[in-house]
Amino acid sequence: MSSPVAARFVGSAVHRKEDRRLLTGHGQYVADASAPRMVHAAFLRSEHAKARLNSVNIEAALSAPGVVAVYLWSDFHEKFGEAWHAMLGQELVVPPPLAIMDVRYVGDPIALVIAESRALAEDACGLIEVDYEAEQATVDYATAAADGNVVHAAWGLPSNVMVDMPFTPMSPDLDETFNSVQHVVETTIIQNRYLCVPMETRGVLASWVPGLEELDLIVSTQSVHETRNFFARYLGLDEGAVRVSARDVGGGFGQKMFVFREECAVVLATKLLGRPVKWIEDRLENLTSAGHSRNELGKVRMAISADGIIEAITVDHVADVGAYTPCPAVMDPTLLPGPYRIPRLGFSTQMVWTNTMGKAAYRGPWMFETTAREMAIDIAARQIGMDPAELRRRNLLSLAELPFTSPGGKVFQEITPLETLEQALGMLGYEEFRKEQAEAREQGRWLGVGICVYVEPTSMEQATLGTEGATIRIDSNGKVVAYLSTSSHGQSVETTMAQIIADDLGVAYDDVTVVQGDTQSTPYGPGTGGSRTAVIAGGAAHDAAVAVRDKVLAIAAHMMEAAPEDLQIAEGVIAVRGTPDRSLTMKEVATQAYTNAHTLPGDVGSGLEATIRFKPTRFPTWSNATHVCVVEIDPDTFIPRILRYIVSEDCGKMINPQVVEGQIFGGVVQGLGGVLYEDFRYDPDGNPQTTTFLDYLLPTTGETPLIEIGHIESVSTTNPGGFKGMGEGGAIGAHAAVANAVGDALAHLGVNVTSTPLGPEDIFQLVQASQKERA
Amino acid sequence: MKPSxxxxxxPERVDEVVALLAEYGDDAKVLAGGQSLIPIMALRMATYPHLVDIARVPDLSKISATPNAVRVGAMVRQSHAERDAAVATVPLLAKALPHIGHFQIRNRGTVGGSIAHADPASELPAVALALDARIEATGPGGVRFIDASEFFLSTWQTALDDGEILSAVEFPVWGAGSGFGVEEIARRKGDFALVGALAGVTLDGDRVTRACITMIGVGSTPVRCHEAEAALIAGGANADLNEIGRIAAAPLTPTHDVHASAAYRKHVSPAIVRRALTAALKEARS
Structure with missing residues (x-):
């Protein structure tokens, strides 16, 4: 039977539903929300990386103008229950809302001041007297495991090691391989600490409703349902007594996947006060206290045959998780071989605590596998005297040889690593570039090209992540409302899901409204994160739309005395195939379905609504891409500048090419930012050094190159639309591509680039060291 | 990040400004464009119970030209100066202005505010120093003039007395045959310079009859490179500019911050001077 509808919107760059309100300044963020009798919160935060709290005197603060309350740990103690997330499990408990006896990072919240305005609350924070007994902090994660100075000594922990997985060979002949191959390459890759930095900082308007005994939260989050789930447990309430909503969210990037201790404190405050409490984090807090990311290192070893076949790869990996980690998402070592045909793997991994802000998820949280492998491949190519593109070409998987099971146990299907490499190199004109580079070097110009190839696991299954739900209703006017379990924070979800639904229902795109980010109206879901919306929420939207369409066809068939399979829907008109004068509008069918439903036969049913949950046919859904970056470094100033940036990507069938490219642009800018501009630094005592945008440098449009994108569409079979996730790839691929380009530009000077960041100072130091070594 | x-x-007259400063003393601070003061207050690095906003004093927002100098009132916005015909006769000032932050910042930021703030990485103090500008100070005792060479004492420290405001700056106009160059290294467009050089030359054929070289970001004040200027005048228009750059850099003792070490700043300085001079000489010849 042919489909009753034809695809008209999926695959095209329709105008974004979000644009009118966002581009005209009418987005609704937490700071835009208010409530009667609302008061404002500010935290007093630790100035020390590690200290005992001998005393905290709040007397002066309590009598300061406009102050409503000042809370310490003792006020919250025993006022809350379980503090864990469904997605992370019960073991990973959110730290106490305020410091108890000691502080463990600069920014650790000590007191919460509630006042009539934020400014007055900050005034009162300045009046709180804290008697600190400072102790030596542990800051360097590379040495923290062996450091007897234990971050969590107060908990009785014996060391700074949170997770220690000793070296595990995934292949029995690993040692033999390293002993027998032509080339063994060993290099330690270090990725710097950089952050999500959403435009909208964290924020919550928490309202305890006395009498109803309900909690109402408007919060900047990636997951309203996880937040509701969490606070129901936290306060011992039924989930029905907790409402969480997030209208517009100004970016999350992983940071806002989970509830933070500050939000817990604000919720406890509203409950104690019986007044709405609003906390809008300022940028200083966001940079120092909202979770830090990356900051991992790995000693990579590669065994390479005489003809450039990579026979084995291993890593000894260390990740910094800070003092309290909101989400300890670090490298996935089983993904280290990436999209290569590498048959052998081994790894060890260690996660260590330090007296710094804790690790948070950030767009591709596992991505150090890509940084480590791709930077090591460039080092290896140089060492064995092979062009880095050629070394990749000889080892990359191509679509024709799939499925392929990696030594890490990953089963790759429907990906195009070699194909994207060739497309990206073709877009650049790789051979011509190498000639241009050689000529430039003779003129004293430093040009370089960097490549990064990766595979992206999307739509994973862990815990809550495997399914999404959709409720779709055609209302009595014949218009469509879709209630989705997603929590968009900038992914154009309203647009892409409406494209799918409009196609499946045969209605106009403008006739579909998407509702999300509200626990009172939408089905349960883990939120938007992990590149899952196109595949899983898209699958739910599709299935629910088809279920509603079937109801439309059944009722219309009854009304027109035709067989449902003879009907087709286009532009919101249901017609009998080949007999266009026999037709009904969607409104006419809806009127029948709701207003005269009692006249319908029992097997046709009433109403035009369906709720469906969807799970893909297998996990994960893989996507892939190749990034190629060209930089020029000024030999006088060591300033690197990106001349070209090319991405060849395969996210399967694209719902909306403009949205796909927007995701790539944003991710790439975050990745290149982490190499060239962004670097969060602590001094050796654990004092943050980059606490404002004067020192923590984000790339702006002025630093952003034109990003050229090529698409390869190998359709996925995990979901009805053929889609693949792709939201994190830009940030995964850009880091190594840019670092490798800088490395290539400096290679003729004898410099090996193995760590980031690579600002002018870093490049200056590398060049100086190399010259000193050569002299 | 809210100020207390x-x-x-x-006030609407200069004498009222001076009277308010006299009345409140250390509790008062002059607010011009607020591009440095407001962030400092929001971060609570400083607290001032009284702000004396000079934006409504018409006399402070005027630009006037005499044959040998251009007088820029303290409250003239940087974006206004950028577009002003009289300011165009002081090319070093006109060339330096676009390097200040972004246009939104220059729409608020003022010429006088930037010079009075005396940040050693800022462009306008260096312009004043390079051109031997005169700083007009108004206080309870009336008006006095301070040579730019005497004005910048240290980071954020000037020769203004308590109770005085910077009311205007007089920038000398250089004659025919002059050229100017502004060169700086910044991590991103609009950032404070890691190192910068501002240069001017007057040529008579291949003879350099006048030269100024001032560097920013390399000390606690903008630094005038007198020895390098003398070497350029001695060497003429075809002098080895790398050597002039080395002479300029030799006495520098830069500081370090998160963006660059002292060694980096010193290392790149000769090339920055060379580039600024190359641009200045090119313009002077044209």
């Missing part, structure tokens, strides 16, 4: 409470004063 302050009282906002909005």
């Amino acid at each position: 409470q302050f009282q906002h004063h909005a």
Whole structure:
């Protein structure tokens, strides 16, 4: 039977539903929300990386103008229950809302001041007297495991090691391989600490409703349902007594996947006060206290045959998780071989605590596998005297040889690593570039090209992540409302899901409204994160739309005395195939379905609504891409500048090419930012050094190159639309591509680039060291 | 990041400004464009119970030209100066202005505010120093003039007395045959310079009859490179500019911050001077 509808919107760059309100300044963020009798919160935060709290005197603060309350740990103690997330499990408990006896990072919240305005609350924070007994902090994660100075000594922990997985060979002949191959390459890759930095900082308007005994939260989050789930447990309430909503969210990037201790404190405050409490984090807090990311290192070893076949790869990996980690998402070592045909793997991994802000998820949280492998491949190519593109070409998987099971146990299907490499190199004109580079070097110009190839696991299954739900209703006017379990924070979800639904229902795109980010109206879901919306929420939207369409066809068939399979829907008109004068509008069918439903036969049913949950046919859904970056470094100033940036990507069938490219642009800018501009630094005592945008440098449009994108569409079979996730790839691929380009530009000077960041100072130091070594 | 409470004063005459500063002493601070002061207050690095806003004093927002100098009132916005015909006769000032932050910042930021703030990485103090500008200070005792060479004492420290405001700056106009160059290294467009050089030359054929070289970001004040200027005048228009750059850099003792080490700043300085001079000489010849 042919489909009753034809695809008209999926695959095209329709105008974004979000644009009118966002581009005209009418987005609704937490700071835009208010409530009667609302008061404002500010935290007093630790100035020390590690200290005992001998005393905290709040007397002066309590009598300061406009102050409503000042809370310490003792006020919250025993006022809350379980503090864990469904997605992370019960073991990973959110730290106490305020410091108890000691502080463990600069920014650790000590007191919460509630006042009539934020400014007055900050005034009162300045009046709180804290008697600190400072102790030596542990800051360097590379040495923290062996450091007897234990971050969590107060908990009785014996060391700074949170997770220690000793070296595990995934292949029995690993040692033999390293002993027998032509080339063994060993290099330690270090990725710097950089952050999500959403435009909208964290924020919550928490309202305890006395009498109803309900909690109402408007919060900047990636997951309203996880937040509701969490606070129901936290306060011992039924989930029905907790409402969480997030209208517009100004970016999350992983940071806002989970509830933070500050939000817990604000919720406890509203409950104690019986007044709405609003906390809008300022940028200083966001940079120092909202979770830090990356900051991992790995000693990579590669065994390479005489003809450039990579026979084995291993890593000894260390990740910094800070003092309290909101989400300890670090490298996935089983993904280290990436999209290569590498048959052998081994790894060890260690996660260590330090007296710094804790690790948070950030767009591709596992991505150090890509940084480590791709930077090591460039080092290896140089060492064995092979062009880095050629070394990749000889080892990359191509679509024709799939499925392929990696030594890490990953089963790759429907990906195009070699194909994207060739497309990206073709877009650049790789051979011509190498000639241009050689000529430039003779003129004293430093040009370089960097490549990064990766595979992206999307739509994973862990815990809550495997399914999404959709409720779709055609209302009595014949218009469509879709209630989705997603929590968009900038992914154009309203647009892409409406494209799918409009196609499946045969209605106009403008006739579909998407509702999300509200626990009172939408089905349960883990939120938007992990590149899952196109595949899983898209699958739910599709299935629910088809279920509603079937109801439309059944009722219309009854009304027109035709067989449902003879009907087709286009532009919101249901017609009998080949007999266009026999037709009904969607409104006419809806009127029948709701207003005269009692006249319908029992097997046709009433109403035009369906709720469906969807799970893909297998996990994960893989996507892939190749990034190629060209930089020029000024030999006088060591300033690197990106001349070209090319991405060849395969996210399967694209719902909306403009949205796909927007995701790539944003991710790439975050990745290149982490190499060239962004670097969060602590001094050796654990004092943050980059606490404002004067020192923590984000790339702006002025630093952003034109990003050229090529698409390869190998359709996925995990979901009805053929889609693949792709939201994190830009940030995964850009880091190594840019670092490798800088490395290539400096290679003729004898410099090996193995760590980031690579600002002018870093490049200056590398060049100086190399010259000193050569002299 | 909210400033503590302050009282906002909005006088309309210079003598009222001076009277308010006399009345409140150390509790008062002059507010011009606020591009440095407001962030400092929001971060609570400083607290002032009284802000004396000079935006409503018409006399402070004027630009006037005499044959040998251009007088720029303290409250003239940087974006206004960028577009002003009289300012165009002081090319070093006109070339330096676009390097200040972004246009939104220059729409608020003022010429006088930047010079009075005396940040050693800022462009306008260096312009004043390079051109031997005169700083007009107005205080309880009336008006006095301070040579730019005497004005910048250290980071954020000037020769203004308590109770005085910077009311205007007089920038000398250089004659025919002059050229100017502004060169700086910044991490991103609009950032404070890691190192910068501002240069001017007057040529008579291949003879350099006048030269100025001032560097920013390399000390606690903008630094005038007198020895390098003398070497350029001695060497003429075809002098080895790398050597002039080395002479300029030799006495520098830069500081370090998160963006660059002292060694980096010193290392790149000769090339920055060379580039600024190359641009200045090219313009002077044209």
